[in-house]
Amino acid sequence: MYLYASGKSRIIAYERAADAVEHLSSEAKDLYDEGKLEDIPGVGASIAANLSDIFKTGKSKHFEALLKSVSPAVFELIPLEGIGPKLAYKLVNELKIKPPDAISKLKKLVLKGEIAKLEGFGEDSQASILKAIDDYKESGNRHLLNYAESVANLIVDWMKNDASVTRVDTLGSLRRKVSTIGDIDIACCTNDVSKTIEHFVNYPDKKRVLDRGDKKASIIIPGNIQVDLMAQRPNAYGALLQHFTGSKHHNIALREYARTKSKSLSEYGIRNLKTKKLKKLASEEEFYHSLSLSYIPPELREDTGEIQAAESDFKNQTPGLPKLIGLTDIKGDLQIHSNFDIETSHDLGISSYRVIIQKAQELGYEYLAFTDHNPSRSKHSDKQIIDLIKRKKESIEKLNYSLMHNNKRVISVFNSLEVDIKSNGDLSIPEAAFDCLDFVLVSIHSVFRLSKELMTKRVLQALNHPKAKIFAHPTGRKLNEREGVELDWDKIFDYAKENNKFIEINADPMRLDLPDYLVKDAVKRGVMLTMGTDAHHVDHMINMRYAVYVARRGWAQKVNVLNTRPFKDVKMLLI
């Protein structure tokens, strides 16, 4: 096959270029328009020409020609666990599998025992292909961060039962706090590696053992979640943590960086390529410092400039690494739904003012905002809506009065509302109702599909209202369910910065919206962010940490987030 016969290096080159394009902070199309495609790392004259071809004509002659020699059935099989390009190609060609439905055709052949007859395959590989096909059917989406955390915690607890284990950590995307998680990675610091592996594969709630070696093992647990465990002795545990925290892109970039210093990195430590000596490292801090880099927090390890920043940080030069925001910096929750019934358009909260206030005090907050949805438009006249919002205003005034006089710790409550942005950019409450509110959040709850231009115009018009201060769950995405809306973020961020508007990071694990990569853009542009849990039940208020994770992944510092500030500052900026 031409694609492979022409060399592995070219494949790697294309993969690198594809990764670089995917990780671009700007659109490749914009770079094409400016004639700067070759500025993308890994993109040279040849790949730039192919890309130009695609932007110009919608397709690439080069790839159309190449793809003629490969059946589409090959690409259908590659997603199967354990099937890569070579095996897929071999199976399709030797068994004459035709698209579509290559996977189910393959399954029929497996059940007939045709695979084991092929050269290079046997009974075992045939069985593992069958398992891969069955798993593939059951496996669906990536898992939400909070779910993955809860599953991982059970396994962490199980591993702590092993007496030889001195420390357990979650690694991979879970440690980097990515919003959705594929596999769960766990590291064990142990004095007896083989005993620890044995303990792991005996996890009571496993479905089956996928791999099992001397140093690592993988199991499948219900829900078809793969759990990988790596075990290491204490003296090299830092190298293991670093290696399996990733991301893949970070590690590749870091190893390339290390090579410029004649060093080679692995999960065992740092090898000096001149002396061939391996330096084992017990901690990650030592690992990074040995490369003349400042310690890089896991959330930043995506190869988006953190290595360069850590290098200059280590030399005390600017720009260094950001001093990332932490959960304890948060002084209030700016999106909470109560059960005070104003006959809302979307779901009402479940918990009362009283229990929410109590929880806010437990969390050490100075303030919070009650941001119930606006009264439903279809079921009420303008006057009824205004009356409902007046009732809410009076109830919160009473609440604030009693808080001032009855509590040891003063907590202040903003009287706010989460107001729907209608498809034309109007807000869903009558003008007179705004007088009863401190400020409002505006958000999209309908008509998610509009052109980028119209959607941007819609949001800017909504934000133009003097009481509209926060653009809540800005993309409207729901993880695993719905893509976000299309917006011209440059325009939204510029407008927000110039007009004292704030962009929310919604902490609901199903949303995590603004997404991390847009947070990074917003931070770079000096846009001020807010955080809200969007709690509809008092128990959701502890979700604030997820917003903090997103902010950290977006390089945000305390100064970038409004609700790290004391009440009087926040009041001044919102009212």
Place this chain on the structure above:
DNA sequence: GCCGTTTTCGGCCCGACTGTTTTCAGTCG
């Protein structure tokens, strides 16, 4: 195919695990 404060040619991140073979290729993270 890309890339260079050792290089415009000769390399390209690193190692574990599996299955099918007797020394390794393919896949994965």
